[in-house]
Amino acid sequence: MRVAVTGGKGGTGKSTIATALAYRLSRDNHVLLVDADVDNPNDHILLSMKRKFVRNVEQIIPEWDLEKCIKCGRCSEVCKTNSIVFVKERYPIFVEEQCNGCGACMIVCPVKAIKKSKKIIGRLYLSNKGNLSLISGEIHPGQPLSENIVSALKEYASELEESYDMILIDTAAGTHCPVITALKGCDVALAVTEPTPFGAHDLELILRLLKILKIPSKIVLNRCDIGRRNLIERVAKKFNADIIAEIPYDKNILLSFSQGKPIEKYTDKVIEALEL
Structure with missing residues (x-):
């Protein structure tokens, strides 16, 4: 099973949820977490995992005779x-x-007079901790298309997937090409959001994209006890998407985050709702 953790707006806690869910599931399963935010990969930091270089990602470029x-x-x-x-x-x-x-x-x-040549545009990495493996990509500064790195990352995930019970894909924020590339082929998506006007606006964008891609969606409401919850409820109703978990604004989460410790406390509801 492939589960995407996504969200239109940046900073809603998407990677915090993805790493916590992967860590919790790895107690009883072999889990592969894919950090597909190749412009800003940080799941290895949140999980305190060391990355090992796997291979370069190349792109075709022209060469003139x-x-x-x-x-x-x-x-x-x-x-x-x-x-x-x-x-x-x-x-x-x-x-x-x-x-x-x-x-x-x-x-x-x-x-x-023009033939094919190649340039290196990024790198792929692998990390392991118990039953949890993390693969991540990182684009080289100045390269224009991060979706090429995401595509290479997903190909690498396909090479490894037979060894794992499930795959979690942590996408970048937004609805642009790298996010679409990461989402394709997923069985279900978790849209992580917050009860703010920006949160509701971008939640609607990502849910609309998921509908186009025909990927079932669920909502995780982070910082649920601040802001205006009714904004998210309105969008959820419009797209017939259930809010399956609510996470309060909790200082202990901030402390764990800063120490590289996954947040497991609120993951059971997500696991139950997705029947993982």
Whole structure:
């Protein structure tokens, strides 16, 4: 079973819930936790786990054979990321950091002067503690597409999944491409939110996305005793999504968080609701 822990708004406690749930489930199961927030991976910090380098993540980039190049500028015309700059009568100028590896420039080149090359855009890591394994990805600074790292991370998870009873995927905040990539293939998603106007607004966005992806959704309401609970109830009713757990604003959670200790106290309701 694949369970996603997600949420439109950042800072709602998504990773806190994901790590706590993974840690609790690992008492009786072999659990694989996937930290798919590759721009800001921190699950290993919350679990006090040391990361071991697994492999680099590569992306295709173009390489020009200047002896063949006729300086026509077609490669620049089709480049949607503006990573190829063309000045008349000069060879193309390639801005590698902006390239997303689409390959359009290679297709349109009339003299086949562009071939495939590669660049390293990130890394994958593995951590182990008892029955719990954590894999995480980390994009290199300046690279434009973190969803490529997420895709590589999920491929790595697929290689390992036969050894585990369940997989938890901790997505990035938001509803953009890296989140969509992380969510695809999940059996159910937990949307972690808070009772604030921003929390309700972004909860609606993520629930709408989950509906499009046809992934069943449940809601975890963090800091439930502050703010306006009715805002979340209204969104939950609109999307027919149950609030399966409520977590109060608790100083002990903050202390455990700062010490790298998972919060297990409120996970049983989630496990019961998901029948894990």
